[in-house]
Amino acid sequence: xxxxxxxxxxxxxxxxxxxxxxxxxxxxxxxxxxxxxxxxxxxxxxxxxxxxxxxxxxxxxxxxxxxxxxxxxxxxxxxxxxxxxxxxxxxxxxxxxxxxxxxxxxxxxxxxxxxxxxxxxxxxxxxxxxxxx
Amino acid sequence: xxxxxxxxxxxxxxxxxxxxxxxxxxxxxxxxxxxxxxxxxxxxxxxxxxxxxxxxxxxxxxxxxxxxxxxxxxxxxxxxxxxxxxxxxxxxxxxxxxxxxxxxxxxxxxxxxxxxxxxxxxxxxxxxxxxxxxx
Numbered sequence: 001x002x003x004x005x006x007x008x009x010x011x012x013x014x015x016x017x018x019x020x021x022x023x024x025x026x027x028x029x030x031x032x033x034x035x036x037x038x039x040x041x042x043x044x045x046x047x048x049x050x051x052x053x054x055x056x057x058x059x060x061x062x063x064x065x066x067x068x069x070x071x072x073x074x075x076x077x078x079x080x081x082x083x084x085x086x087x088x089x090x091x092x093x094x095x096x097x098x099x100x101x102x103x104x105x106x107x108x109x110x111x112x113x114x115x116x117x118x119x120x121x122x123x124x125x126x127x128x129x130x131x132x133x
Numbered sequence: 134x135x136x137x138x139x140x141x142x143x144x145x146x147x148x149x150x151x152x153x154x155x156x157x158x159x160x161x162x163x164x165x166x167x168x169x170x171x172x173x174x175x176x177x178x179x180x181x182x183x184x185x186x187x188x189x190x191x192x193x194x195x196x197x198x199x200x201x202x203x204x205x206x207x208x209x210x211x212x213x214x215x216x217x218x219x220x221x222x223x224x225x226x227x228x229x230x231x232x233x234x235x236x237x238x239x240x241x242x243x244x245x246x247x248x249x250x251x252x253x254x255x256x257x258x259x260x261x262x263x264x265x266x267x268x
Contacts, residue, residue, distance in 0.1 A: 009177055010145040010152075012173050013173060021147065025238050029235070029238070039148060040144065040148045040205065041146075041176075042176050043146065043148070045205075046180075046209060068178055068181065070175065070181055071177065073181060074181070102160075102164075103160055104160040104239075111240070
């Protein structure tokens with residue numbers, strides 16, 4: 001199977017977008033570089049033939065920063081098959097009261113949370129691969 | 134006075150270094166160079182069209198900050214709202230090959246990267262100041 005596409009929203013206004021972005025980069029660059037890759041969401045949403053060719057019919061995981069679900073919706077509209085979809089605030093319960101940083105930089109607690117989000121994505125990747133094999 | 138009625142949209146591309154630079158340049162503008170004077174818009178939300186972003190870019194000058202020569206942010210603004218008031222292509226500032234290098238986590242930023250961010254933010258501020266001067 002081709003590499004699983006893992007796509008964050010990278011929203012710029014709040015820390016949630018950066019948490020989504022950093023957790024995905026951990027997965028595609030460090031934790032599962034042979035099984036995953038990311039695509040520019042900005043390119044996906046343009047609907048260019050080039051990016052449609054990369055994503056249409058492909059297995060995708062999205063990590064959104066807010067309930068607008070821009071990554072999930074955009075990937076689906078471009079023809080990607082979103083088999084797992086997450087939203088950063090969904091996992092906040094165990095992190096109440098922590099300060100995670102801003103849209104520019106994460107704090108130590110922010111990095112720990114990003115690491116936790118990345119592990120959730122890694123489990124998704126393992127699950128998807130297990131189903132294929 | 135346009136004040137915070139000037140929009141700045143970065144591509145924040147996830148596939149290359151230029152996307153990281155574009156994002157951080159816009160954040161630097163928001164926090165350090167023009168605090169309280171710009172409105173930043175999420176590009177995916179802008180294109181989805183349900184957050185009022187398109188209406189903002191139709192009414193007010195908006196600057197696109199793109200990480201590579203695909204210029205996704207600029208093209209999106211012009212497709213869905215209006216001509217951009219200005220655009221910055223990180224690839225023209227740091228070179229196409231450098232801009233297309235692997236994406237970078239913010240924890241791996243070096244002084245060299247921060248210099249790229251500064252140059253991109255300065256260029257964006259220059260466009261911002263030109264817009265203000267025309268009004």
